[in-house]
Amino acid sequence: MKRGMFLALVLLGLTIVAEENLSRNRGFKPVKLGNMDVSVEFQEFLADNPRAAWRIINWKNKPEGIIEIREGKLYMQSEGAQFTGIYLALQRPRGFFVTPGEKIRITVTAKGEGQFGYWAYGADWKYISKQCSYRRISGKEMKKHSSVITVGEGVARITPFITAFKKENITVESIQIEVVR
Numbered sequence: 778m779k780r781g782m783f784l785a786l787v788l789l790g791l792t793i794v795a796e797e798n799l800s801r802n803r804g805f806k807p808v809k810l811g812n813m814d815v816s817v818e819f820q821e822f823l824a825d826n827p828r829a830a831w832r833i834i835n836w837k838n839k840p841e842g843i844i845e846i847r848e849g850k851l852y853m854q855s856e857g858a859q860f861t862g863i864y865l866a867l868q869r870p871r872g873f874f875v876t877p878g879e880k881i882r883i884t885v886t887a888k889g890e891g892q893f894g895y896w897a898y899g900a901d902w903k904y905i906s907k908q909c910s911y912r913r914i915s916g917k918e919m920k921k922h923s924s925v926i927t928v929g930e931g932v933a934r935i936t937p938f939i940t941a942f943k944k945e946n947i948t949v950e951s952i953q954i955e956v957v958r
Contacts, residue, residue, distance in 0.1 A: 804880075804957040805880075805955035805956065808873070808954045808955060808956055810871070810873060815865060815952075816952060816953045816954060818830040818865070819952040822863065823846055823850070823851060825846060830867060833863055834860040834862050834863060834940070836860070838859070838860050838861055839858055840856040841858065842854050842855040842856045842857075843946075844861065844863070849950075850948050850950050851949040851950075852946065852948050853891070853939075853940070853941040853948075853949070854941055854945070855941040855943050855945055855946070857943050857944055858943070859943075862938055862939050863940075864896075864937065864938040865936055872934045873895075874933060875928045875935055876933075877931065878927060879927070880925060880926070880927055880956065881895070881925070881935070882924070882925045882926075882954070882955045882956075883895070883937060883952070884922070884924075884953040884954075885922050885923075885939060885951070885953075886919060886920065886921050886922075886949070886951045887914050887922060887948060888916055888917060888919045888920065889914065889916070889947030890915055890941065890947060891939060891940055891942055891947035892911045892913050893911065893914065893922070893937070893939040893952070894911030894912055894924070894926070895909065895926070895935040895936055895938065897909045897929065897932045898934040898935070898936070899933055900934075902934070905932060908929035908932045910926045912924040914947060919950060937952075939952065
C-alpha cells in the first residue's frame with residue numbers, strides 16, 4: 778500500500794473516531810434560541826400550548842393524516858401525504874441560525890415509521906434541498922434514535938422536523954436538539 782494512501786486511511790479512521798467521541802456528549806449543549814429551549818418547546822406542544830414553537834405541517838399534507846396527543850405522546854399517522862408531521866416554526870427575524878461546520882445532534886424517542894432531521898436555508902432565506910438532513914426511524918419499541926449532523930456549506934438557518942411515512946404511523950415521546958458551539 779502506498780504511503781499516501783495509508784496516511785489517508787489513518788486520517789479517515791481518526792476522523793471517524795473523533796466524530797464518535799464528539800457524539801458521546803462532548804461539547805453538546807441543549808439548543809437555546811434566545812430564551813427558548815427547543816426541547817422544552819416540544820413538551821409545550823404536547824401540553825397543547827398554542828404558543829409552543831412546534832407546529833403541524835400544513836403544506837403537502839393531502840390526504841390529511843392524524844396528528845394528536847395520546848397519553849402524553851405525539852401520535853402521527855400518514856394517510857399518504859408527502860408530509861404528515863410537525864416542524865419548529867420560527868418566523869423572521871427569529872430563526873434557528875447555524876454556521877457551516879457546526880455539529881448538531883437531534884435525538885428523538887419514538888416508535889413506528891418516520892423520519893426526523895432539518896430543512897436547510899441560506900442567508901437569503903432560500904431553501905437549499907441538497908443541504909437538508911434526515912434520519913429514518915423504524916421500530917415497534919419506544920427507543921432513542923439519534924443523529925449527529927454537520928451543517929453544510931452555505932447553510933445559515935435550519936428548520937427541524939419529524940414526520941410519519943406514507944401510510945405509516947409514529948409515536949414520539951421526546952425531541953432533544955443539541956449543538957456544539
